Amino acid sequence: MVATAWTAWWRPSPLWRQSRRIFQSGRADRGDRPAAGGRGDGRGRGGAGGGRLRGVVRGTGHPRPQRQTVAVPPAPSPVPSPDAGPATAERDGPLRADASVDPHSNDYWAQSDITLRTSEPLTALTVRLEVAQTGGVASTAAWRSLPESDFTLTVGERNGFLVYTWTLKSGRTVPAGTWVFAGQYDHDRGGRTAREDRYTATATAQGRHRSVTGDFTPRDGDGTSPDGAAPGGTAPGADP
Numbered sequence: 001m002v003a004t005a006w007t008a009w010w011r012p013s014p015l016w017r018q019s020r021r022i023f024q025s026g027r028a029d030r031g032d033r034p035a036a037g038g039r040g041d042g043r044g045r046g047g048a049g050g051g052r053l054r055g056v057v058r059g060t061g062h063p064r065p066q067r068q069t070v071a072v073p074p075a076p077s078p079v080p081s082p083d084a085g086p087a088t089a090e091r092d093g094p095l096r097a098d099a100s101v102d103p104h105s106n107d108y109w110a111q112s113d114i115t116l117r118t119s120e121p122l123t124a125l126t127v128r129l130e131v132a133q134t135g136g137v138a139s140t141a142a143w144r145s146l147p148e149s150d151f152t153l154t155v156g157e158r159n160g161f162l163v164y165t166w167t168l169k170s171g172r173t174v175p176a177g178t179w180v181f182a183g184q185y186d187h188d189r190g191g192r193t194a195r196e197d198r199y200t201a202t203a204t205a206q207g208r209h210r211s212v213t214g215d216f217t218p219r220d221g222d223g224t225s226p227d228g229a230a231p232g233g234t235a236p237g238a239d240p
Contacts, residue, residue: 094120094176095210097201101194102182108189109140112216114181114199122174124204129183130161132196136188137162145180155183174203 090097095118102111112129127144131137139155142164150172154165164183168174194216202211 090212090214092210092212093208094118094205095122095201095203095212097199097212097214099197099199099214099216101216107191109184109186110192110194111182111184112194112197114201115178116181116201117178118174118203118205119176120205121176122168122203122205124202125166125168125174126200126202127166127181128200129164129181130198130200131164131183131185132194133157133160133162134187134192134196137185137192138187139164139183139185141184142166143182143184146174150174 095116097114097116099112099114102113105111112131114127114129116127139162142153142155144151144166150169151166152169154163154167156163162183162185164181166181197216198214199216200211200213202209204210
């Protein structure tokens with residue numbers, strides 16, 4: 001009875017209602033949203049402008065990381081392998097060669113040396129020495145610094161040249177290193193020119209075909225005279 005009378009007696013007036021609306025509006029402006037930098041209200045709204053502020057990560061209140069430009073040094077240029085580069089007449093990949101008249105040659109007899117260098121094992125090799133027939137040229141012997149049993153040797157005349165051919169036998173391998181192939185021959189008395197003499201070496205290294213060629217043109221400091229001959233003495237051991 002009392003409660004019913006109180007409810008009936010207390011009814012908000014229009015002025016009270018207007019004051020309450022003003023009061024609630026002020027609270028919303030001041031306290032419904034967290035201060036700048038605070039977290040959102042759990043419904044996806046951030047504080048003080050929410051995710052609309054630039055430089056602030058949405059939903060965290062933390063400053064957005066600044067982009068930085070980092071200078072990257074240029075990549076180093078590749079260092080070429082000692083065996084890289086274009087092939088030349090006397091060099092092809094791991095295979096190199098040069099030739100000279102042995103300094104022990106004399107007025108009646110001479111020896112032509114082919115020096116072969118390889119930085120990789122060779123599974124096939126053929127070396128050919130061609131000595132021009134300048135008069136009285138006839139083979140006396142031949143030798144090589146590799147095992148005799150690893151090679152077959154043929155000697156014969158062809159198209160005005162005395163030709164020595166060493167061929168590596170099947171299943172044999174030439175190890176990396178420096179190797180010499182030499183042909184020995186008589187010739188007419190007097191100095192003999194070797195300017196027309198030549199050589200060829202063909203090989204297989206790591207499955208790739210290699211080939212080098214050259215001649216016996218004298219070079220400064222090689223111990224030969226200008227005509228390619230050298231006065232001399234004795235010959236090393238030779239194949240019969």
